[in-house]
Amino acid sequence: MSNIPVVLVVPYPAQGHVNPLMILSQKLVENGCRVVFLNTEFDHRRVVSSFGEQQQHSTNHDEESAVKLVSVPDGLGADDDRNDLSKLCDGLQNSMPKALEKLIEHMHLKGDNRISFIVADLCMAWALDVGRKFGIKGAIVWPASAAIFALLWSLPSLIHGGTIDSDGVILTTKETIQISPSMAEMNRGDLFWFNMGDKIDGKIIFQYLIHCCQSLNLAEWWLCNTTHELEPGALSFVPKLLPIGPLLRSYDSKFGITKAIGQFWEEDLSCMSWLDEQHHGTVLYVAFGSFTHFDQNQFSELALGLDLTNRPFLWVIREDNKMKYPHEFKGHKGKIVSWAPQQKVLSHPAIACFVTHCGWNSTIEGLSNGVPFLCWPYFADQIQNRRYICDELKVGLGFDEDQNGLVSCKEVKLKVDQILSDENTKSRSLELKEKVMNNIVKGGASLDNFNRFVKWLKQ
Template sequence: MAKYHVAVVPLPAQGHVIPAMELAHRLVEQGVKVTFVNTEAIHQKVVTSTWLEKNGHNNLLQMVSIPDGLEPWEDRNDWTKLVAKTMFQSMPSKFEELIETINKEDNNKCTCIIADPFMGWAIRIAKKMGIKRAALWTASNATLAAIMSHHKFIDEGIIDKDGVPLNDQIIQLSENMPPVRSLNLPWGVGDSATIKAAFSLTVGAVEGVKLAEQLICNSTTELEPGPFSFYPQLLPIGPLLASNRLAVQAGHFWQEDSTCLAWLDQQQPSSVIYIAFGSLTMFNQTQFEELAFGLELSNKPFLWVVRAGMTNETTTTFPNGYMERVGSRGRIVTWAPQQMVLAHPSIACFLSHCGWNSTLEGVTNGLPFLCWPYFSDQFIDESYICDIWKNGFWGLTKMKMVSLQKKK
């Protein structure tokens, strides 16, 4: 019988579920019982993965689900509706019922709840029920520092009270933290209405951080010394990579195509461009075709992850005759075992959206980056790569920098 029983509650997005799942497996390996709580839609994707079928941990890892508040036919890509409204109305009561059911068993009581700060209601419920509570921050700590500084940005006239930028400038919290454009702060995800919704979610995450008794993060002091000087209470437990424990990564929403590894085996060392933009990046057809032509004209072998729904068209369409012209020099898959791919000796560089998981995976393998961020924290990660660590390239023009460093 396990001495400890932890409930893990990630935000229902690929980039949050994967590190939370990795943490769950680390806990299980230490003899801790884990109840992993997903929304019903995400639960169905995760539990059907071949990894979970082959590598379960007996009764120590329990995968459960609760409703997200949407009807089965509703669009779960509508984040404004899913996260900012419906999920917060439906999930808290269902989660509390789940914990109450668990705690009816004397030898199975939940002793700790670890939740994504964006699911701050779970941390609030833990406090209400007298259960130990921790927040798991899955993005870079520089991103955390940015959202924790939102009041400062308002006071400095950089954003308004709803998070909308008032001008376009480069800001930097300290000299060893990445600079970022005010237009690209983590909640800057579209038009003003979308920014307001994302900013409201951000403010909620700040409250989640403050409610937690312990704040753990998917990072290291070596990678990000700056944020740790701002927030010494941060406990680094990263990078949360399956490769660190010589295991296959779990938590993917799509089936991995492992046949690309055999293709990589046939390529020369340090010769292949790997292109992957995560689970949410969207291109218009023109951008997609320009990228396709660029890879073709590079005359280099490439492995390109093109998932379903990657463009804003009904179906993703390659340029006329593209497959024939590229031939065996290009390998295109719908999803890849990325940690294995990035560790492969044939990979030369990583063309990435700069999500934090991908950033950690690329940096851990010593790969140079070509950066093409899409939204949210990815611009801060891009700045880490290009401005602080200097192991990648980007195309944004530098602008006048406004320093927000603490006055001495």
């Protein structure tokens, strides 16, 4: 028993961070490690309730085969809004390091799960400072693009060079910023800490990111959910950052896991049998992740636009949606669910294209399945991801807003028709799928990086 490494995995408390770190955790378990997965108490409750009955007993107790779930408080009150990321970052920074220290002490006292290594999300990199007090080494995982990692890594030099000030405010009058000659220029809007929503304090987000980046030097390994073909420029600019993507769930896991662990909402699997009834390459998959909120006007335009396309659609509308369907909306060609097993959906032959918010997980899953994109970013790095999908990879189209700042129902129909009639985009998507997926088969670059990491853990 003693030579099995016990890895503490610490994701940032948001669905788009928990997901890839949970996939990584399951891969570590499949390769002979034990994993203790740390959520905030708030997210832990969501994750456990999303299992449904069938899984609750199987995830925590089969020590050898499963990821052990543990939790600590996030420093916010019961009624605080966790979507207010500036408030969340404040809470995490002020209370979670102490709570993590107590947790590790407690586990070491009990003696059954002595932590041998910490894998922290870059947005939780302060966990490595906590680990250092116990002599525990660590790695960081960046669950977004290497380009955004390169931006964060460059913050000190951007401040030093007068591009931004120490609060992240842009000082330059230039429209674009060049981080490295090997990378495409970034737009002012790509400095995403001020794109987090009207009520969110970008300065707090910026200071939190700077604080996390200061712990980077404590990490033995820097890992990223990307591949060399996708981001050669950013990866050559930060050679220490190793691609281990695409991080995809293995549904044929020997532990018989049918549902994805780590979801905040229960997946509605009925959409899979519905997809089986549709013709190949006909269905629009419409999903905007865990944060996006539309106002009533925009929600209505999207609904009417889906009707206008006259095509079958699978639309994910979260339970927290407060919008009403417009009375003209028929929706008879579509199926609406509150949360979907996205990777399974995207790999289904009925899917024709992916209408997405361009979160990095969704981007990677779409690319891994050769599905063309219709891009509708909401905030943060999604704006840069859209430009990357449309302008660099050329496997998608963006929506244009009208003079009222709305994507109209006619625009939805126009772009759907345009992308589905474009054979070049389809063939480029399939070529890219092959390149991306070759990274995780035997001899693939990402798999080799992951295997080197596991081997190092076991030494």
